Amino acid sequence: MIIGLDDTDSKNGMCTTYLTAVLIEKLKGYGTIKGYPLLIRLNPNIKYKTRGNAALALPVELNRSADAENVKQLVTSTLEEMAVFSEENTNPGVVFIEKTPQRMQNDLSLFSMRAVQDVLEIHEALELLARHGISYRGYKNKRGLIGALAAAGFALCGLPDPTFELIAYREKERWGTPRWMDEDSVWAAAATPGTWDTADYENKRIVFAPHSPDPILFGIRGRSEDAVRCAFLMIKSEPVERHVVYKTNQNTDMHLISAKISDVQDDRSYILDGRVSKAPKTIEGGHVIFEISDTCAALECAAFEPTKGFRHLIRQLRAGDEVTVYGSVKERTLNLEKIKINSLNLYESRNPLCCGKRMKSMGRGQGYRCEKCGATRKEPVTESLQRNISPGFYEVPPSARRHLAKPLVRFDMPPAASSCAH
Numbered sequence: 001m002i003i004g005l006d007d008t009d010s011k012n013g014m015c016t017t018y019l020t021a022v023l024i025e026k027l028k029g030y031g032t033i034k035g036y037p038l039l040i041r042l043n044p045n046i047k048y049k050t051r052g053n054a055a056l057a058l059p060v061e062l063n064r065s066a067d068a069e070n071v072k073q074l075v076t077s078t079l080e081e082m083a084v085f086s087e088e089n090t091n092p093g094v095v096f097i098e099k100t101p102q103r104m105q106n107d108l109s110l111f112s113m114r115a116v117q118d119v120l121e122i123h124e125a126l127e128l129l130a131r132h133g134i135s136y137r138g139y140k141n142k143r144g145l146i147g148a149l150a151a152a153g154f155a156l157c158g159l160p161d162p163t164f165e166l167i168a169y170r171e172k173e174r175w176g177t178p179r180w181m182d183e184d185s186v187w188a189a190a191a192t193p194g195t196w197d198t199a200d201y202e203n204k205r206i207v208f209a210p211h212s213p214d215p216i217l218f219g220i221r222g223r224s225e226d227a228v229r230c231a232f233l234m235i236k237s238e239p240v241e242r243h244v245v246y247k248t249n250q251n252t253d254m255h256l257i258s259a260k261i262s263d264v265q266d267d268r269s270y271i272l273d274g275r276v277s278k279a280p281k282t283i284e285g286g287h288v289i290f291e292i293s294d295t296c297a298a299l300e301c302a303a304f305e306p307t308k309g310f311r312h313l314i315r316q317l318r319a320g321d322e323v324t325v326y327g328s329v330k331e332r333t334l335n336l337e338k339i340k341i342n343s344l345n346l347y348e349s350r351n352p353l354c355c356g357k358r359m360k361s362m363g364r365g366q367g368y369r370c371e372k373c374g375a376t377r378k379e380p381v382t383e384s385l386q387r388n389i390s391p392g393f394y395e396v397p398p399s400a401r402r403h404l405a406k407p408l409v410r411f412d413m414p415p416a417a418s419s420c421a422h
């Protein structure tokens with residue numbers, strides 16, 4: 001049986017991963033988890049999300065198939081006990097996949113990818129559930145069924161490029177109080193090969209622990225269970241109530257669609273090629289905005305204030321630079337997660353020099369005139385530009401990274417085979 005769960009989070013307390021962690025323990029009497037529980041990040045642009053837009057799936061091998069109804073009962077009653085129904089944006093959903101015919105797998109693999117890249121409506125989930133006779137329980141407006149079904153779909157059809165996260169949970173009586181951990185031990189753990197985003201070296205900040213009042217103490221991300229466990233063993237902290245290693249689609253760029261600028265729609269995320277057509281400018285709040293174009297369309301791109309030092313790089317761009325941008329589009333603005341500078345514009349057109357000064361333009365298409373000696377020139381001159389940046393890949397710091405964005409360290413990282421010294 002595959003159990004899919006979504007949208008039991010609240011702004012100040014519950015999170016669906018904790019509910020899943022509790023369920024893993026409760027389900028021990030009925031069977032074993034097949035492989036890993038899945039932590040799936042859905043389209044990060046969906047407006048009504050509570051926090052990280054995460055959905056969970058638990059693949060369970062039941063000891064006796066006769067227990068299926070008891071398991072469903074246990075899951076729904078645990079969810080009803082733990083979810084925060086009073087919050088407007090909490091609309092829990094749970095699905096139970098028991099039989100898995102090929103036709104259902106085809107439908108689900110498509111649906112799951114759309115939940116990450118596209119915008120789905122509740123009725124699409126309900127239609128799929130009905131078509132395949134999948135049992136489910138939807139609460140309030142039932143929106144959680146979208147994520148629950150998508151996560152179950154990935155558990156059924158597999159993740160193409162999985163990563164892992166070990167989440168450690170706090171003792172209940174500490175929820176809402178400041179988290180305690182030994183910072184030196186965290187910095188040491190952050191250096192574990194095959195892990196990333198435990199700390200932000202550039203901004204000298206520990207970033208793997210939330211500051212919200214939820215049950216999570218911290219989460220360690222990495223390429224294998226081995227790698228995240230290795231880092232976990234190094235951390236000295238307040239007591240860990242329980243911990244779970246999840247298989248995830250985090251840090252994989254699964255949300256990004258390769259497209260042309262003219263195909264861009266709001267609330268989706270893209271990889272786009274273009275040429276800088278309007279130079280970067282810093283606007284109120286410290287955000288940096290520029291425009292890219294191809295032969296038929298243009299789009300604004302932004303490096304927002306929380307991307308910190310990344311903005312220094314963006315400010316160095318000039319019109320004519322060829323780039324590939326990575327990020328989510330909202331209100332016709334792409335929020336940069338990464339950028340690849342393919343080539344720099346090394347030349348610029350300038351007014352000609354005469355008598356040691358720049359000649360004055362006499363109007364559009366009218367040529368140039370020297371104010372001192374009166375000489376005229378028809379054309380501007382092309383001069384080479386000094387640039388302080390080089391072609392290559394650049395990314396936002398870990399503190400500003402979105403869950404789905406693939407960090408550059410992962411581009412050269414072999415998939416598994418880690419060696420833990422502990």
Ligand SMILES: [Zn+2]
Binds near residue numbers: 354355370371372374
């Ligand atoms: Zn002159």
